[in-house]
C-alpha cells in the first residue's frame with residue numbers, strides 16, 4: 001500500500017507593536033532580562049488586562065491579507081496550564097471565537113498539490129494570543145526571562161493542505177513575506193518572531209480521513225520544517241483541548257468590531273506580493289526574474305513603477321535598476337560600512353544609503369534610457385554616464401557633453417573612418433570577398449577604435465558592408 005503525508009502548520013508570529021498585549025511594557029527584543037515587565041504581564045493577583053488596540057487591528061489586517069472572513073463577534077479565553085514560562089498559569093488566547101477564519105494563501109509552487117504553477121493552502125484561522133516567557137537552561141539551574149511574556153502573538157493555523165517539506169517551505173516564505181510587507185510583523189526568524197509547529201499524519205494514498213497526528217513543536221527555522229521530513233521521535237503526546245480547561249476570560253469584553261473600525265483596518269491592506277509580481281509581468285512585460293526582484297523589495301518596486309509608467313521601454317528601466325543601480329548602491333554601501341566599522345560603529349547601527357539618498361532624481365534614469373534609445377550614446381558610454389550621475393547627481397545630458405561621449409552619427413565622419421580601416425586591413429577585405437563574412441566584426445572593431453568608441457555601431461556596420469560589396 002502507498003502512503004502520503006498530510007501536513008498542516010501552526011505558525012506563531014509576533015506582532016509589530018510598541019507595547020505588549022495587555023500592559024504598557026515595551027515590546028522590544030534584546031533588552032536586559034526581566035526589564036520590560038510589570039505586575040500585569042507577570043500575572044500578579046488582582047491586576048486587570050487592558051487590550052492593545054493596535055494588536056487587534058493587526059490581527060484583523062492579517063485576516064484581510066489572508067483572504068479570511070472577519071466575524072463580528074470574537075472573544076478571549078483562558079488556556080490553563082502550569083509551566084514555568086507562564087507565571088499566570090494561563091495564557092489569554094482566542095479559542096472558539098477567533099477574530100479571523102476561513103482564508104487562504106496562494107504562492108508560486110510547482111510540486112505535488114500545485115495547480116498551474118501555484119500552491120494554495122487554506123487558513124483555518126489566525127487568532128490572537130499572548131506570548132510566554134523564555135526559558136534558559138544553565139549548568140545546574142534554569143532562568144526565565146519574562147520580557148517576551150504578554151507580547152501579542154498571532155497563531156495562524158493552516159488546513160492539512162501541504163504535501164511535503166518543499167510546499168511547507170514555499171508556504172512559509174509566502175506567508176512571512178505577506179505579513180512583513182503588510183506591516184504586521186518584522187518576521188525576524190533569528191529573533192524568534194516566527195515559530196512553527198508542524199502537524200503531520202500519514203494516510204494511504206487516495207483516502208480522505210487523516211491518520212494519527214504527530215505534532216512537532218517550535219520548529220524555529222524553515223530548515224527545521226525540512227528536517228521534520230526526516231526522522232523525528234515522539235517526545236510527549238499532544239494534550240487535548242479539554243486538558244486546558246478553556247473558559248471565557250472574565251476580565252475582557254467580547255470584541256465586536258464596527259464598520260468604521262473595520263474600514264480603517266481595510267484601508268491598510270497592501271497589494272499582495274504575488275499579485276504585484278503577476279501585475280508587473282503583465283503591465284510592463286517584465287520577465288519573471290525581474291518581477292521577482294521587485295516583489296521582494298517593495299521600495300525598489302515602487303521606484304521602478306514610478307518610472308515605468310512614464311517610459312516607452314519599461315524593460316530597459318528595469319535593467320538599469322536591477323543591473324546598475326542595485327550594484328552601485330551595494331558597492332557604495334560596502335565601502336561606507338567599512339569606513340563606519342573602522343570608526344567603531346556597531347553593525348546594527350550602520351547608516352547605509354537607500355533609494356531615498358540617491359543624488360540623482362528618478363527622471364534622470366529616464367533621460368539616460370532615452371539617450372541610449374535615440375542612439376545619442378552607445379550602451380558602453382551609458383555605463384560611464386550612469387556611474388557619474390550616481391556619484392555626482394549631474395544630469396545625463398550634461399555628463400555626455402562634458403565627457404564628449406556623444407555617438408558620431410555623422411555619416412561623412414564614419415565613412416572616413418571606414419575608408420581608413422579598409423585601407424589598413426587589405427587581408428580582411430580579401431577574406432570578406434572570399435566569403436568569410438565573419439571578418440566584418442573585426443573591421444567594425446577597427447572603425448570603433450579609430451572613432452575612440454564614439455561611432456554609432458549600427459551605422460558602421462551598414463557603411464562597411466556597402467563599401468565591401470561595392
Ligand SMILES: [Zn+2]
Nearest residue numbers: 023025038041
Ligand atoms: Zn507589563
